[in-house]
Amino acid sequence: MRELTYGQGIKEGMRIKMLENPDVFIFGEDVGLFGGCFGVTSGLFEEFGEKRVRDTPISEGAIIGAAVGAAAVGLRPIPELMFVDFATVGMDQLVNQAAKMRYMFGGKLKLPMVVRLPSGGGVAAAAQHSQSLEAWFTHVPGLKVVYPSNAQDAIGLMLTAIDDDNPVIYLENKTLYAVPGQVEDEVKPIPLGKANIKREGNDVTIITYGKQVYDSLKAAEMLEKDGIDAEVIDLRSLYPLDKEAIFESVKKTHKVVIVSEEAKRGSYAGELAAIIADECFYECDAPIKRVCALNTPIPFSGNLEAYVLPNADDVVEAVKSLF
Amino acid sequence: MKISNETIIEMYEKMVKIRKFENRAMNLFAEGQVGGFVHLYIGEEAVATGVCASLRDDDYITSTHRGHGHILAKGGDMKYMMAELFGKESGYCKGKGGSMHIADATKGILGANGIVGAGHNIAVGAGLAAQYKGTDQVCACFFGDASTNQSTFHEGLNLASTWKLPVIFICENNGYGISVSQARHQNITDISQRAVSYNIPGITVDGNDVFAVFEAVQEAVARARKGQGPTLIECKTYRWRGHFEGDPTVYRPEGELEQWKKKDPIPRAEKYILDNQVMTQAEMDQLNAKIDAEVEEAVEFAQASKFPDVASAVLDVYTDIVEEGRTR
Numbered sequence: 001m002r003e004l005t006y007g008q009g010i011k012e013g014m015r016i017k018m019l020e021n022p023d024v025f026i027f028g029e030d031v032g033l034f035g036g037c038f039g040v041t042s043g044l045f046e047e048f049g050e051k052r053v054r055d056t057p058i059s060e061g062a063i064i065g066a067a068v069g070a071a072a073v074g075l076r077p078i079p080e081l082m083f084v085d086f087a088t089v090g091m092d093q094l095v096n097q098a099a100k101m102r103y104m105f106g107g108k109l110k111l112p113m114v115v116r117l118p119s120g121g122g123v124a125a126a127a128q129h130s131q132s133l134e135a136w137f138t139h140v141p142g143l144k145v146v147y148p149s150n151a152q153d154a155i156g157l158m159l160t161a162i163d164d165d166n167p168v169i170y171l172e173n174k175t176l177y178a179v180p181g182q183v184e185d186e187v188k189p190i191p192l193g194k195a196n197i198k199r200e201g202n203d204v205t206i207i208t209y210g211k212q213v214y215d216s217l218k219a220a221e222m223l224e225k226d227g228i229d230a231e232v233i234d235l236r237s238l239y240p241l242d243k244e245a246i247f248e249s250v251k252k253t254h255k256v257v258i259v260s261e262e263a264k265r266g267s268y269a270g271e272l273a274a275i276i277a278d279e280c281f282y283e284c285d286a287p288i289k290r291v292c293a294l295n296t297p298i299p300f301s302g303n304l305e306a307y308v309l310p311n312a313d314d315v316v317e318a319v320k321s322l323f
Numbered sequence: 324m325k326i327s328n329e330t331i332i333e334m335y336e337k338m339v340k341i342r343k344f345e346n347r348a349m350n351l352f353a354e355g356q357v358g359g360f361v362h363l364y365i366g367e368e369a370v371a372t373g374v375c376a377s378l379r380d381d382d383y384i385t386s387t388h389r390g391h392g393h394i395l396a397k398g399g400d401m402k403y404m405m406a407e408l409f410g411k412e413s414g415y416c417k418g419k420g421g422s423m424h425i426a427d428a429t430k431g432i433l434g435a436n437g438i439v440g441a442g443h444n445i446a447v448g449a450g451l452a453a454q455y456k457g458t459d460q461v462c463a464c465f466f467g468d469a470s471t472n473q474s475t476f477h478e479g480l481n482l483a484s485t486w487k488l489p490v491i492f493i494c495e496n497n498g499y500g501i502s503v504s505q506a507r508h509q510n511i512t513d514i515s516q517r518a519v520s521y522n523i524p525g526i527t528v529d530g531n532d533v534f535a536v537f538e539a540v541q542e543a544v545a546r547a548r549k550g551q552g553p554t555l556i557e558c559k560t561y562r563w564r565g566h567f568e569g570d571p572t573v574y575r576p577e578g579e580l581e582q583w584k585k586k587d588p589i590p591r592a593e594k595y596i597l598d599n600q601v602m603t604q605a606e607m608d609q610l611n612a613k614i615d616a617e618v619e620e621a622v623e624f625a626q627a628s629k630f631p632d633v634a635s636a637v638l639d640v641y642t643d644i645v646e647e648g649r650t651r
């Protein structure tokens with residue numbers, strides 16, 4: 001075992017595949033010389049050169065679009081957008097092109113591309129640099145969506161995402177980049193659609209991913225003091241989704257709290273709740289709860305932002321409301 | 324062009340105001356009193372100043388992530404700006420926006436903007452409204468060199484030129500988009516060349532010469548007010564600080580910053596002012612002292628202000644709907 005930060009894990013996953021396959025390459029704004037806005041690609045420019053670690057102009061449409069074109073003809077691009085919020089600028093290329101080309105063309109094309117999108121709030125970056133937009137991507141047929149919470153998963157999911165022949169949205173939480181974690185010496189690829197039970201428990205199932213894994217684990221500890229034994233599931237992959245892991249847990253605990261940092265209305269958390277209601281309703285003996293951000297843009301001021309974003313106390317409160 | 328002494332003094336005051344405000348913001352960030360993303364305008368003061376000196380109170384501007392200079396030049400109040408940087412309730416945006424999103428509708432300031440390239444088309448809309456209502460208002464659209472690689476640049480200039488809208492496109496060419504130098508982000512050196520494709524006037528001026536900027540904008544504003552359509556003005560300049568506070572600026576060639584510091588717009592204006600006896604040294608010193616006091620007053624105002632009440636987080640999403648808050 002060794003210690004790597006989450007950011008280093010993301011980089012290691014890309015680096016392993018770049019060493020293995022000359023068709024894998026990175027491009028985006030300030031990913032080269034500068035090492036990326038959050039330092040994730042630092043050192044790769046020096047190691048692989050500017051052919052494979054390219055700085056682009058500020059043109060999100062061109063970044064996603066060029067990835068689509070390059071992937072369509074056989075390369076395996078890893079475009080990075082500086083913030084998930086800027087996906088809006090490249091959204092046509094992502095939603096109408098990347099997600100649909102294979103299907104529209106009758107399965108004739110493969111689009112192996114991994115789009116890296118730093119997400120989430122908590123860094124006083126205000127409304128246009130703090131969003132959690134996973135529901136936009138999970139909503140679109142044709143895209144796969146992953147969201148690692150730690151260094152080990154960051155590597156394992158990246159290895160699989162790069163080898164995948166479909167567009168994969170790789171969401172990253174920007175407050176986690178510097179968080180260290182234990183990593184196996186040789187990390188194996190993690191299959192997409194395989195959740196991780198972070199904590200076993202019998203009384204309630206907390207389903208989450210990304211930064212909220214930490215909040216949920218903290219909540220579980222707090223709940224333990226009150227005699228509530230919570231199970232915490234880190235989904236890791238939002239689509240494909242590990243329904244088995246979810247249903248298995250619900251059959252055991254009969255209570256569900258879903259935690260995400262999204263604005264609650266129209267969230268992926270809502271989709272998870274709907275899936276459980278559809279397919280596992282009779283196993284539940286209490287309402288399915290969602291703990292999310294408020295339905296507002298993310299405010300700048302620290303106390304407002306902390307109020308809008310969900311935290312461990314909110315998870316505890318939601319869980320307790322079920323007993 | 325003869326520029327009145329009054330305008331010269333006004334522009335000098337604005338530039339010094341911006342410089343001193345930014346220097347103070349820089350220190351406050353370093354001390355941890357101000358957080359988030361802070362993009363400073365130091366070195367580029369002549370651009371916003373020269374542009375806004377040609378505008379009326381009822382004209383509009385769109386700004387960028389590097390907006391403090393634009394807002395001060397258009398008449399924004401330092402106190403409310405400073406309070407916003409602190410995230411205080413008394414700030415321009417009640418603490419909801421921060422450095423990157425300051426706006427003042429009463430001064431025609433349509434907001435600093437965190438999305439690179441977003442202003443191009445918002446400016447077109449403001450110009451469209453002026454034309455639609457038959458006023459002679461104009462909109463000055465500020466944007467960086469690197470933002471001209473967004474599709475919005477093309478869309479905005481095409482629409483403004485086709486519809487002959489009263490928009491003045493002000494490109495602040497400081498040679499970089501974060502770490503990427505202009506030579507690495509586009510295959511041209513003079514962005515004003517692009518005006519050719521829209522059949523509008525395009526000019527390049529020394530963006531560190533406030534009088535040159537002022538003159539170019541005077542003419543563009545006069546055309547716009549007469550319904551003759553947009554102009555693209557490229558102001559060559561340089562930012563002295565990193566892209567944002569905290570940027571180690573590893574990408575700058577050695578000596579580049581020092582070269583540009585020699586072209587500092589403020590001493591250049593001071594020299595002109597003294598040479599032409601617009602003000603005496605003593606008068607300039609007095610003005611500087613007045614601005615120092617004003618900046619300190621703004622900091623004290625910000626420090627003394629309250630943080631917003633958390634209940635305000637759910638207000639202002641809509642004009643009418645108040646979103647649900649938390650029970651905690």
Ligand SMILES: Cc1ncc(C[n+]2csc(CCOP(=O)(O)OP(=O)(O)O)c2C)c(N)n1
Nearest residue numbers: 086389437438439467468469470499500501
């Ligand atoms: C759509 C979008 N893409 C990327 C960014 C990140 N970003 C913020 S400022 C900036 C560079 C802008 O360069 P330029 O337009 O030249 O303005 P300058 O910072 O030099 O004043 C970048 C890439 C952003 N805020 N919005």
Ligand SMILES: [Mg+2]
Nearest residue numbers: 467468499500
């Ligand atoms: Mg620039």
